[in-house]
Amino acid sequence: MRGESIMPRVVLHSSKRPYRHVTEKGEEVWICMCGFSETYPICSGRHREFAREAEGKYFLYDQKGNLIQELTEEEVVRLKIKSSRSI
């Protein structure tokens, strides 16, 4: 069982929609590109919750995918430095 501490995750939004893939049999499959699908790697439609967030910006989420706040690049660098020291 995991510990009680919550490890937030920083996400750089580079895509807000799924990637459409057509199999050799002609089946259409939508691949999750946002990273929040409940059925990953298949898109669950959850990307719609994040559609208002700007691409190319950093966002901090909790483990359940709830947005905590938008981050500046300086804050992301500080988080990376802090997390590398705790290893």
Ligand code: FES
């Ligand atoms: S692209 Fe991730 S849930 Fe749709």
